[in-house]
Amino acid sequence: MHPSQAVVVGFAAAIAVGTALLMLPISKQGPGGANFVDALFTATSAVCVTGLTSVDTVLYWTPFGQVVIMLLIQLGGLGIMIFASLIGLVLARKMSVRSRINAASEAKATGFADVRGLIRGIVAITVTIELIVFAVLWLRFLLGYGYQIGEAAWHASFLAVSSFNNAGFALYSDNLMGFVADPWICLPIAGAIILGGLGFPVIMQLRKEFRRPLHWTMNTKIVLWATVVLLLAGTLYITVIEWSNPATLGQLDPASRILAGFFQSVQTRTAGFNALDIGAMHSSTWLGMDILMFIGGGPAGTAGGIKVTTFAVLFFIMLTELRGEGAVNIFGKRLSRSVHRQAITVVLIAVAAVIGGTIALLLLTEHPLDRVLFEAVSAFGTVGLSTGITPVLPDAAKIVLVLLMFLGRLGPLTLGTAIVLRERPVLYELPKERPAIG
Template sequence: MTSRTTPRPAARTPRFRPHPAQVVAAAFATTILIGTGLLMLPIATPGVGGASFLDAIFTATSAVCVTGLIVVDTATRWSAFGQVVILLLIQIGGLGIMTFASVIGLAVMRKLSLRSRITAAAEAKSVGLDDVKGLVFGVVRMTLVIEASVALLLGLRFLIGYGEPLGRAVWLGAFHAVSSFNNAGFALFSDNLISYATDPFICLPIAAAVILGGLGFPVIVQLRRHLRMPRKWNMNTRLVLAGTLILLVGGTVYITAVEWSNPATLGPLDWPNKLLVGFFQSVQARTAGFNSVDTGAMDSASLLGTDILMLIGGGPAGTAGGIKITTFGVLFFILLAEVRGDTAVNVFGKRLSRAVHRQAITIVLLAVAVVTASTAALMVMTDISMDKLLFEVISAFGTVGLSTGITAGLPEAGKVILMLLMFIGRLGPITFASALALRDRPTAYELPKERPIIG
């Protein structure tokens, strides 16, 4: 009698499930490529022929990463179609690719898959999955309300104050409202906003939109709910608000003082307009990139101060770039605790998690490494002074968009470096590094402790 054995089922090959950071990075890269293709169409540029691949991909990268660095004049190089494409790329990039995809999914399917919720939460820096749907709708609603309000103010000013035709005034208001709230810095004027440097009805609404966008969506949501109850603000909101106020005031005082007598910037202006321009430039250094004076004519000390503001950036989980105010604030309190000899780091009456210490230090070290390596590479390629190259590198990494005017003249390899910096800066150093990792590496053991001599 023969026995019949049942064959074992073949082992299934485990499905590759990309890390959420890899999904976010791929989504941004795909959007940039689509934008590049649209900008290369003949209809995207006036006259005969389309844009070159390098000009198109640099502009698309700058728009999706809400930076504002340009290699061609936005006002003259791109047609109405090309400018609309840039505007859409700014809006999608500012909202976040996965947030935008979630909106489409909710509109079509009326629900979000678990994977979609995880990737949207990873992009939005959300701490939980239950609130992702509400977060997505809240972000979109808030964005549209702020942009519409700023667009109305700007449109009326262009219409009444400068006699622009109604259609042109509406377009100018809408474009600059979207560009400012998303901290993009693209402008539809060849001199950016230098012609409107002393017009508070143009500069102040744009500055307000930049500040709101730079706070980050979680802060705006909490302020909307508990504006008159500061005791309910969490540590993130307190750090962002305190840091924003200190950096705005400090930046305004510093830039205004250094440039006060500079004949190429603030020198010819009376003192109220000097304060307006100094404040506007301090706001833009927070990752927006509009300029109301010639940045290339600013004193080297102003460029260095602006470097610091650009590197710190704005609030997390918003449209701002840089290492973020919260990261800088955490490092400050770590330093303060170490100097005092405290055993724990306390921030606004709460103890800081040790995991946050490691994250903050990691972000800063990665940022310093990326900025240093990129600046050194550009110094090898060009004869441009280090202060201007460093300014351009930090502006790209911080997704700011301020420029001393050297971007268009960089060699092709230099422009590629700036594109990579914009991409890394928009994703965030840790997210970018996580996207490069092949897999998570959980550790099942701990090694014995030992302390080297520090300092």
């Protein structure tokens, strides 16, 4: 099995197991078990670290069901092949060549010589960040909100896992709207989301060479610069447009408006928590958030979207063409021509998926285009933000979102490669010809 196929099959198997567990009567509050579509939707959203919900997480699922969701989030955030390799290292203390190749493929590693160190690094980063966020949130819930020790620990652990893995699930019916003006809740969660959205390769390099930026790879530099620019642009855009909206930022004091604007900008990096009523925002805000969600975060991490590296590559290709230069140069390095084709392929497949999903949702529902487009982009970008229409969608529309979440988490290129059964090397080249462009 091709490594890309193994990743796809692994995620599909995890979703199937999660669906079966959530359909058990012990997972759902009240008599009987959850229906198949809601269980499938929730399991897919958790494994694909999206955060879209078709039912109220607090009122619909029991504590057992919520634990299943948290474990699925952690599993999906780490990666199925990486988790399987970790189990092999713990139990057998060795890895097969196939396991190394699959884990390296999922982690977007350039080689598989030191996959053991890669897996240990990913697990160490995940556990460390989640423990730090857990400690801060636990103390805040305990001292600031009067939670009992166990209750504070449960809420803190769930949010720590959900935030670092960019999932967006919360144990409150209004998500995090009750904490919109609390920096001790919003900022740790936002920090975990940003770190998770950078991608494991970037975090691991920063951990080793933080004070030697000249040694940073092109990938690290692109991800860091794009993250800063998009976070600031998103904060400014959302804050300015929603500043006087009485249903969102208008009800807050100036400092809280800036905090809430920044927090919602962070969520467009594929996290999906909402401290504001997304459904009450202006349609122009939704459109800007659509763009940010479509771009997403860094590769080989917990973020979705087409990835900031893909967006940056296309931007520099455009810039090079406008300047009339031959090679695409980024941060003093020449970009490989094969990356040009990969970036264009990813974007075209992503655009086709979002447009196709939006058309399907328009045909299956009566909701307006701006709301439907927002849900489709949020699902494909594995963001989890919603204008409020997802719970009332018909089952067929929910299946469309399930497919978009699955495609968005795996990535168009990975899924496309998995569909191709074998590579076909071409032993000849055809004559060149140039069509008219533009």
